[in-house]
Amino acid sequence: NQRHGQKAADKLLQAMAGRLRQQMRSYDLLGRYANDEFLLALPGCIGKDAAQKTENIRQVIARRPFIINGNEISLTACFGVAESLGRSPLIVLRAAERALTLAKQTGPNTVRLFDESNQQATTPPEARRQMPASPAL
Numbered sequence: 683n684q685r686h687g688q689k690a691a692d693k694l695l696q697a698m699a700g701r702l703r704q705q706m707r708s709y710d711l712l713g714r715y716a717n718d719e720f721l722l723a724l725p726g727c728i729g730k731d732a733a734q735k736t737e738n739i740r741q742v743i744a745r746r747p748f749i750i751n752g753n754e755i756s757l758t759a760c761f762g763v764a765e766s767l768g769r770s771p772l773i774v775l776r777a778a779e780r781a782l783t784l785a786k787q788t789g790p791n792t793v794r795l796f797d798e799s800n801q802q803a804t805t806p807p808e809a810r811r812q813m814p815a816s817p818a819l
Contacts, residue, residue: 690750697748698757705739719782721775729765733795736761744791758790767798 683691695714702712702720711723722739724732740759747756762782764774777796785794 686750686753686755690753693750694748694755694757697750698743701742701748702739705735705742721778727765729763729795732765733763733793736763737793740791740793760785760788760790761793762796763793764796765798 686694695718699712699714699720702722706712706722707724709725711721711725713721715721722736724735727735740761743757743759747754749755760782762778762780762785764777764781766774777798781794781796785792788794
């Protein structure tokens with residue numbers, strides 16, 4: 683919003699949502715959770731599979747800049763992943779929020795998986811190979 687204006691930021695969010703949808707299955711769910719946060723629901727994915735899918739999405743976002751109003755805009759993304767394990771959606775959401783908080787603290791371009799056994803977020807092995815960070819919008 684500050685660098686490119688609200689209309690450009692809205693277009694960027696729409697373009698990013700489109701890029702996210704291209705990586706999703708027909709029955710996955712995508713929604714905007716907060717200003718710059720999205721919520722993905724990946725039914726049937728166990729934690730490590732969801733973390734791998736999320737790592738792929740992270741790479742798709744970071745690999746190629748978005749072109750908005752003729753401007754090239756590179757984004758980074760942090761992801762928090764939590765497995766349902768048959769629990770209520772609110773409990774799963776809270777676990778994903780904790781993982782996201784730790785991902786943001788770790789730095790740009792990070793995926794963290796909430797580990798139910800020790801109640802903390804861990805970096806999935808597939809996500810440990812970090813791509814060079816791009817400047818965040």
